[in-house]
Amino acid sequence: MNILVIGDIVGRPGRKAIRELLPQIQKDYKIVFTIANAENAAGGRGLSREVMKELLSHNIDVLTMGNHVWDNKEILNFIDDEHRLIRPANYPPYCPGQGYHIYSAAFNQKIAVVNASGRVFLPSLDCPFRVVDEIVSEIQKESDLIIIDFHAEATSEKLAFAHFFDGRVAAVLGTHTHVQTADEKVLPGGTAYITDLGMTGPVDSILGMQKEQVIEKIIYQRPVRLEVAKGACQLQAVVLNFDEASCKCISINRISQELPA
Amino acid sequence: MNILVIGDIVGRPGRKAIRELLPQIQKDYKIVFTIANAENAAGGRGLSREVMKELLSHNIDVLTMGNHVWDNKEILNFIDDEHRLIRPANYPPYCPGQGYHIYSAAFNQKIAVVNASGRVFLPSLDCPFRVVDEIVSEIQKESDLIIIDFHAEATSEKLAFAHFFDGRVAAVLGTHTHVQTADEKVLPGGTAYITDLGMTGPVDSILGMQKEQVIEKIIYQRPVRLEVAKGACQLQAVVLNFDEASCKCISINRISQELPA
Amino acid sequence: MNILVIGDIVGRPGRKAIRELLPQIQKDYKIVFTIANAENAAGGRGLSREVMKELLSHNIDVLTMGNHVWDNKEILNFIDDEHRLIRPANYPPYCPGQGYHIYSAAFNQKIAVVNASGRVFLPSLDCPFRVVDEIVSEIQKESDLIIIDFHAEATSEKLAFAHFFDGRVAAVLGTHTHVQTADEKVLPGGTAYITDLGMTGPVDSILGMQKEQVIEKIIYQRPVRLEVAKGACQLQAVVLNFDEASCKCISINRISQELPA
Amino acid sequence: MNILVIGDIVGRPGRKAIRELLPQIQKDYKIVFTIANAENAAGGRGLSREVMKELLSHNIDVLTMGNHVWDNKEILNFIDDEHRLIRPANYPPYCPGQGYHIYSAAFNQKIAVVNASGRVFLPSLDCPFRVVDEIVSEIQKESDLIIIDFHAEATSEKLAFAHFFDGRVAAVLGTHTHVQTADEKVLPGGTAYITDLGMTGPVDSILGMQKEQVIEKIIYQRPVRLEVAKGACQLQAVVLNFDEASCKCISINRISQELPA
Ligand SMILES: [Fe+2]
Ligand SMILES: [Fe+2]
Ligand SMILES: [Fe+2]
Ligand SMILES: [Fe+2]
Ligand SMILES: [Fe+2]
Numbered sequence A, B, C, D: 001m002n003i004l005v006i007g008d009i010v011g012r013p014g015r016k017a018i019r020e021l022l023p024q025i026q027k028d029y030k031i032v033f034t035i036a037n038a039e040n041a042a043g044g045r046g047l048s049r050e051v052m053k054e055l056l057s058h059n060i061d062v063l064t065m066g067n068h069v070w071d072n073k074e075i076l077n078f079i080d081d082e083h084r085l086i087r088p089a090n091y092p093p094y095c096p097g098q099g100y101h102i103y104s105a106a107f108n109q110k111i112a113v114v115n116a117s118g119r120v121f122l123p124s125l126d127c128p129f130r131v132v133d134e135i136v137s138e139i140q141k142e143s144d145l146i147i148i149d150f151h152a153e154a155t156s157e158k159l160a161f162a163h164f165f166d167g168r169v170a171a172v173l174g175t176h177t178h179v180q181t182a183d184e185k186v187l188p189g190g191t192a193y194i195t196d197l198g199m200t201g202p203v204d205s206i207l208g209m210q211k212e213q214v215i216e217k218i219i220y221q222r223p224v225r226l227e228v229a230k231g232a233c234q235l236q237a238v239v240l241n242f243d244e245a246s247c248k249c250i251s252i253n254r255i256s257q258e259l260p261a
């Protein structure tokens, strides 16, 4: 049984990559369940209702978010209505939206997806180790497998998080840096891990945004409005292969496909 | 002509990986010049004279550093005496040590190696874009190729730096996060790039340090003395292939080799 | 009824200022209860058992802490044994020590003292607004007045915290920056406030530490071991005046006294 | 001879405080030269041409800026045309605007005003110690006195900066935290110093902005558009008294005046 988890989708080019590359990938890898990070899906910042609908219509089962979750204020209107959309579980409890959900997938598996955010160089949220520990304890019985999108900056925090949950969850998959790492593996306890899934969006860019603008922002140290870049797109993800009987993760493999402009 | 550039060497296990894996790699890949980041080579923090000698004795041509450069105060005694050791060029001008050097390699090439540090989530140094721009302008004529170890945390800063210098230098190779990225490529202008070379040190660790200690530090949010982990070691690096006549970079390939405990 | 709250005591000079200036201040201002921040009391970093005993022997009723609470590891041996010592309440719940305590003072008042830490530019703790909100709700009935030492860096976070609790607690007193602010006042809801109490320690210093060392650290951007400065000492604090019957805060007044070397 | 230096002017209420309080202050204190920080003067963020003209029309001689200098993009249109406007000198050299200027004041004194920004918890600019050191060396001969607006967050950096320049400049006056500190004094070398001048704007606010919005931003950890608060205004500043013959600073005194709503 194969599950696909897709790195941060950035703007229109990211959605184009989803539209044009995802069907074939799902077919080639016999994907039964697809998760994608959508925190940059609407114009590079947050998520709108239209963009959410568009992504869900392309056979994505769950959308996860990150530090950009509230950038598009429209989300406050629909985040509590869509169970296929989750945001970092460690935002304060009075924030709208949910941090995890249990889905029914093919073969009757119960797949729990949890979204959490790191705190190093990121907003001051509740401790993701404690919050997710409580969630995992609560849902472990009713879930066949638990997949966590851990949205974080620092490699140390991501690795610590994965080792902390190793053996208790099926996978800890990093997002946020938009650069795919080459360290995918199944940890000693059986949890699949990668530091970062990478980015689904324009190739010739800096994290999906126009290079010249990002460079200007850095060398002038002044605020610059960043816009999504154009041109060729990429889709980056991992395929998790699970044993259907035991729901143990057998392998994790990186995918990086490019779509010419 | 192949050049090897090795990711942050961490402590004794990292040096063991160098000792036992490097000779065969240099032979297999016909390496004519070897660069390695040594900011964590002595006990995980900085560099001592003994450790420097040990590394240079293993056929490493240049040692680069990073934000841990001053962690072992011993370095102040020898940093100005060893031209094979460079530290980030954008430390204040009155700091000891040098930020680049031009070396003579096989086939008579003049290989300039520059070390610089990013500023996002790192010490407040001089602007690496401006400092390196001046260095590159100055040494471009007398160098056949220029290789930059850009020691930085944020993927945006690393990518911006690489695109800023694309076409003017042979390679921009990221270090510091200790996690190898899967984005190695030759940029449009001809500069080889990878966001992070990875780490040369203990495999079962968090960035080379003992997992339990890093986890304790994070979940208690209190200072914990981190020690280098034990067990199986890895060596992570890239091989840069250059055309001997033009000194243009033809390809960049990742290496990740493991040495059982 | 007057309560004295003293800003961060730094090292030996800070303790000297306590020893030589506090008795007269307590007498002059008819102080019935004294609170002092002790996070820098032992050599500028943390607290030892000896130093704690010394401070408590000088007629201080409660010692509060801050981000340096764990710097002297000795504290793990005694923090759970001394009810007159509190540390920021928003450290993770499994940390040793307590975040508040209710004391019996002269005239039979029940004085609750709460210690909390801000999160802006400081360790990633639990949300101080939520944690203290729960504490205040819990202890409000059994306390005649509640005094909070809010240990934080950013003026915006400190002011936000004070306004959030205005009317529910007797006083929110900032610590951590070691510079006394001139904004002491009783807020509209009746809560006494000051952004920072200041520092009790060596006058000719940078936050209590030797000037040359701090300057070296900044201009070289390298780690420098900071030592407590010498010479003339100061004691900085506020006097809170309460109506004995209603336990309402009537006034807050700054104190800054100097002791020649 | 008295010089007035005014803390960050925030929005319309700040300008109202200038308009209604400044004339009397200038008269009462026999002010011959007035400097004011204007980084928040236009709607709380940056400076527009209209607002600049308005402030200069109220008998202010020099406007300084800070980290918000580029927030209102309009400034790019006029920053190079107005010598009475300066921005932090340690922005990259290719940024528009100037970091200091020498003005002719009453009694024929040449008053140099320098603006610089700290780097702790602020944008990664050039080292303010080195940049200002060069400026001071260059202008020392042609200036009768040099006044520095050091716009910084951390008290340690501000104190280090002041001690670094003590004896070489007339005054180092901190801005940016919007909370006036109670540590004004003439340092041993003769330089007048205060950690922060405070804020000129709405009293019932958090740093000039609406309290509820700042609190919402913190407790939800999400982006909130902050607006300037309303109601009673304050003007905060210091008066520097200089000996006319020697141009030595004799005293520094805080001012904090309130204007009812
Ligand atoms: Fe993202
Ligand atoms: Fe993100
Ligand atoms: Fe490193
Ligand atoms: Fe590093
Ligand atoms: Fe302190």
Ligand SMILES: [Fe+2]
Pocket (backbone or CB within 6 Å): C039, C066, C067, C068, C151, C175, C176, C177
């Ligand atoms: Fe502190």
Ligand SMILES: [Fe+2]
Pocket (backbone or CB within 6 Å): D008, D039, D040, D066, D176, D177, D178
């Ligand atoms: Fe300001």
Ligand SMILES: [Fe+2]
Pocket (backbone or CB within 6 Å): D039, D066, D067, D068, D151, D175, D176, D177
């Ligand atoms: Fe500012």
